[in-house]
Amino acid sequence: MLVRQVANLLDLIEYFAERGKPASLAEISQHFGWPRSSTFNLLSTLGRRGFLFEPEARGRFYPTPRWLALAQTIVAAAPLPDALLRLARDLAERSGETICVGAAAGTSVVFLDVIQSTNRVRYAPEVGQRIPLHATASGHAIMSQWSEAQRAALLRKVVFERYGSGTPMSIEAVEDQIRAGLQRGWFRSASNYSVDLGGVSLPLIVADRIFSVTVAGPMSRMDTAMFKIAQDMHDAVARQFGASYLRTEIKGLTTPPLETLTAPL
Amino acid sequence: MLVRQVANLLDLIEYFAERGKPASLAEISQHFGWPRSSTFNLLSTLGRRGFLFEPEARGRFYPTPRWLALAQTIVAAAPLPDALLRLARDLAERSGETICVGAAAGTSVVFLDVIQSTNRVRYAPEVGQRIPLHATASGHAIMSQWSEAQRAALLRKVVFERYGSGTPMSIEAVEDQIRAGLQRGWFRSASNYSVDLGGVSLPLIVADRIFSVTVAGPMSRMDTAMFKIAQDMHDAVARQFGASYLRTEIKGLTTPPLETLTAPL
DNA sequence: CGGGATTGTCTACATATACGAACAGATCGG
């Protein structure tokens, strides 16, 4: 069950982030189609707790910097591992494509860090965006590090739906793609979830936490480059985490066949 | 009426900020005494929206950096005026006491920015903390810039309660203190709300938004220093906002009688 | 490896809660 008022609050926060200036109760209730009284209750709850204030003399509201203070505290207390962030930056520079750091959230992957490609045509996701675990390279990378049981429990919940030409449409298809990824040494998707989007992904385990790092871009560029990108990713991981990291820390992952590397494109 | 689930969410965020590491559903439900099913609903709502993720393989949750991204966007879009922040820093250095920038929120003042004194014994508030509008120097400063009608509407709602020896106990008492503040050229409180706490406050209007700036500390230090501090505050405002700012922008405020300034303490 | 304890998930029901409507203040234009 979805907690409505909580969802409403999240909507409201996003509304303020987009809007960027104070809003009156009437504006808010009109924008969302909420009853004025309900809007009033929501706003006053936030006000009473110090999360909303009234910059102008009367009747316009805006979120307090308290949100920022709490968010900073939360991120600072359990930050993304430094090596992970360095890896992402490193990859962004070398590949020129968009880099996404992800982790599991329910049946999805959430992006925790995103570095967008500077390319005109690019994959342009945002921090907090979610994509399905079962149908994406990022998701396969993460699930590859789970136990059989965990994977089974997750996949049982999935309702399979065709997003693109590469979408796996059964539990077995997903397991196949994961197995292939482990043997290949990297995970790939090609129009699995977003049409015309290709990605190369690796799982990373840092301090018992499971992350995915993904290089993603339009199929036109990714198609022939995937293997080279995977190679670069292994190199970058070796630089940031040490040479033996992928072999020793990442469950079941094969190191890629260096000797078959094609000439850089 | 208070929206319970929203209040719960705020509690949860604060919980994570304090805790600083992932928590399981069971830990959360125990900590707050919430039913497991309700906790589940709350957590899954947040997960579905990309505000919570599961760093470890299974069943522990932590807020996503999305909170931070949104909070940064919100603050960046409507930042506290630069001159105001400079003023606060300036005052912190000169006075050595705690500086609070406040604005109205319902019947309270919320602190939007706080610079804590480096003094061992000091007033130690936090961003987002609230104090009553009617019983504090900050509140009086803000209300002094409202219309009669707005002030009346606010004061009608107040239930008067004695917080300290200086607490005004009637609408008239509050109006008296505000009137006195305007004539004096600065607002003061002495154990009005927090016992043994004294403060000097000025209202500031920047881009149609009403703020208060307050220098606050223990009565032992503030008592005899208030006038000097008020004087310094006027000087600092003149530096940051221009010499005529207080006279022209701030409704009804008298510039303080410079000639009666006592020797610096 | 197997039994017990713990944790997460689902569903039906009683109740706390969000909503509609009516009120009161404020704002605006004439």
Place this chain on the structure above:
DNA sequence: CCGATCTGTTCGTATATGTAGACAATCCCG
């Protein structure tokens, strides 16, 4: 200055919602 219109606020009630409880899956320890 007055009336009309639009805001914010309060209240009673019908109903959407949170909760108890049972189940299922997982983990842990002997």
